Structures are given as structure tokens and as C-alpha cells.
Amino acid sequence: MTERELTASVSLTLPNGRVNPDAIGWARQPLVDTSGITRGRGRNKRWEYWNVTTPTHILALTVSSIDYAAVHEVWVFDRATERSWSKGATVLPARRVELPSNVESGSARARANDLEIDIDPVAGGTRLRARTPDVSFDVVAELPEGHERLAVVVPWSSTRFQYTVKDVARPASGAVTIEGVAYDVPAGDSWAVLDHGRGRWPYDIRWNWGAGSGVSGGRVIGIQVGGKWTEGTGSTENAVFVDGRLHKIHDELDWDYDIADWRRPWRVSGGGLAASFVPFYDKVTRTNLGVVASRTDQCFGHWAGTFATRDGETISFDGILGWAEEVHNRW
Numbered sequence: 001m002t003e004r005e006l007t008a009s010v011s012l013t014l015p016n017g018r019v020n021p022d023a024i025g026w027a028r029q030p031l032v033d034t035s036g037i038t039r040g041r042g043r044n045k046r047w048e049y050w051n052v053t054t055p056t057h058i059l060a061l062t063v064s065s066i067d068y069a070a071v072h073e074v075w076v077f078d079r080a081t082e083r084s085w086s087k088g089a090t091v092l093p094a095r096r097v098e099l100p101s102n103v104e105s106g107s108a109r110a111r112a113n114d115l116e117i118d119i120d121p122v123a124g125g126t127r128l129r130a131r132t133p134d135v136s137f138d139v140v141a142e143l144p145e146g147h148e149r150l151a152v153v154v155p156w157s158s159t160r161f162q163y164t165v166k167d168v169a170r171p172a173s174g175a176v177t178i179e180g181v182a183y184d185v186p187a188g189d190s191w192a193v194l195d196h197g198r199g200r201w202p203y204d205i206r207w208n209w210g211a212g213s214g215v216s217g218g219r220v221i222g223i224q225v226g227g228k229w230t231e232g233t234g235s236t237e238n239a240v241f242v243d244g245r246l247h248k249i250h251d252e253l254d255w256d257y258d259i260a261d262w263r264r265p266w267r268v269s270g271g272g273l274a275a276s277f278v279p280f281y282d283k284v285t286r287t288n289l290g291v292v293a294s295r296t297d298q299c300f301g302h303w304a305g306t307f308a309t310r311d312g313e314t315i316s317f318d319g320i321l322g323w324a325e326e327v328h329n330r331w
Helices: none
Strands: 044-053 057-065 070-078 084-091 108-112 115-122 125-131 135-142 150-155 161-178 181-185 191-200 204-216 219-227 238-242 245-249 254-256 266-270 273-288 293-308 314-330
Touching: 044 125, 044 135, 044 314, 057 108, 057 115, 057 125, 057 181, 070 108, 070 115, 070 135, 070 161, 070 273, 084 108, 084 115, 125 161, 125 191, 135 191, 161 204, 161 219, 161 238, 191 204, 204 293, 219 273, 219 314, 273 314
Parallel strands: none
Antiparallel strands: 044 057, 044 191, 057 070, 070 084, 108 115, 115 125, 125 135, 135 161, 150 161, 161 181, 161 191, 204 219, 204 314, 219 238, 238 245, 254 266, 266 273, 273 293, 293 314
8 A cells, every 4th residue: 555644734624524635644743633523523532542561560541532431541560470450430421531632732631430640741751640549650751852653544434534643662761659569660671652542433343453662682663563443444553663763564464363362472464574472461351331342352462573674674673562452342
């Protein structure tokens, strides 16, 4: 496929609320203005998902509004013991939730029973704070100068479309506290990933998403791959990042895995990428409220493989910590 690279700011929506054809494409920075995606049209979905990987723990937070509800989560995982602490909230109707129109244009906040989340732009990056009765963390995801992010507009139709920013391999540092015991989020060994989403979704949708961040061969490697949900749209969310530089993959990728045997290595290939993913943990989430249902298997593990750039360089990587997931939503 040939995707158009966006190089100037553009509105996601037209005045009538439909997708702006001039916004369809991808960019190296979050150039798309999504202020037209607000609550009240029935199918609007807005969220910020951050994940932080450390040598000892994995931290995650979600702030979201899916129009008729606000859905949030704080999750902390101890890699040594595989014990996890999770606190979620579904607030009907959506209230006590704040989401900015655009990436870094303001703060995101969520408040629910025994759950507080604050995401704030700060000098040099983004501050991530979360608190539940059992856990809390305070982490800064650094935004290095020249660091590129993958921003993509995916159009299913003129009225159903999604803008996603996948920002991987952000250096992170701070602290996490679990049941009163503080642990370091060490600079140089910790990485943050952002999934920023704004759009109007079909009711029934499936997707794969994989991401990873780390250092291999002395280079900072970021993995960003997706599947299923972009098929037939002319857009993909696939890229490899090397030392902060985005290498776009325009092809749909081949995914080979068996969620019934999730420990079996996953294979993701195409567009110059030949990657394997070996999981060590499956974060299983199931929700079934009849009309609204969700099934997620988010497997955490390590990426390894090679990537051939368009300039003819082949980059090898190994031991890149991250995840690969399968999701089916009726929402």
C-alpha cells in the first residue's frame, strides 16, 4: 500500500462531523486536531492508555470516555512473583473524567471510587500519576528532542474512523508504591508507551496490537505493530523505531499465534519485519454485559527479530520487553 505522509496540522473532522479526507494518512508527530471528537454523538471513543515497563514491574493506566460511560483502570504487575494489583471503574453515564482535545494540549484526569489518575504535560515530557487503595505510582515519561511518534488516521467510512497516536520507547523514571513499599522506576532501564485514541468506532471490532521498547545492540528500539482493525482501510499502524527515528511499514502484517496456547511464540512478519514474541504472562480481561462486551488477552513478553529498512540496513534486536494482544469488543 501507499500511505500519504501528513506534514502539516489538519482537522480530523469536517464541520458536518464526517472524517476530513485531508486528514487520512500518517505522520511522524501528532499533527491531527481531534477537537471535533467530543461526547454526545453516540459512537465517540476517547482514551489515553499508558504502560510503563521496568526491570521489576509493569505499570498501566487507562483514562477513557466511550460516550455513554467512562472506563478507567490502574494495573501494577510484579514481574518476579507474577502478582498483580488492579482497580477498574465503569462510570455510567460518563462523568468525573477529563480528556484533552489533542496530544499534550492539556491534562487527562479520572476520578472514581478508590481510583485517581492524573496525566499532565510537564517540561520535557508527561507526568503519570495513579492511586488506588493498594498501589500508587508517579512516573515521568521523557520526550527526548527529535523523538518521533506514529500518528495514523484509519477510515472505515466517512462516519466511522479512528485517529491513533502510538508513542513507544519513551524513557521513564519515577517510583511505584505497593502496599506501602516503594520501588524505583529506574532511569535508563524503564520505558513508557502511549496509546492515544480519538474516533468513532463500529459496534463490533477485533484487533491485534503489539508494542515493545528497549535497548539492543546499543540502539534504542521501539516496536509498534497492529492488525485486523485496519484491514481494507488503506492505513496501517505498523512501524519500527530506531534511536527515536520512525521507519513506517505500509504493509499489513502476518500474525501467527494461538491464544489458546498463548505461551507459544507469536510471529509477526511483513514489510521488512521478521519478529518473534515470547510471552511470560497473559493479562486476561472479560466483560459481558449483553449488548456491551469485551474480551482481551494482553500477553507480556519479549520481542526479537530483524527489520530491513528502506535504506538497505538490516537491524537485529533481541530482549525487547513489551506485549502482544488480541481484543474483541462489542461497544
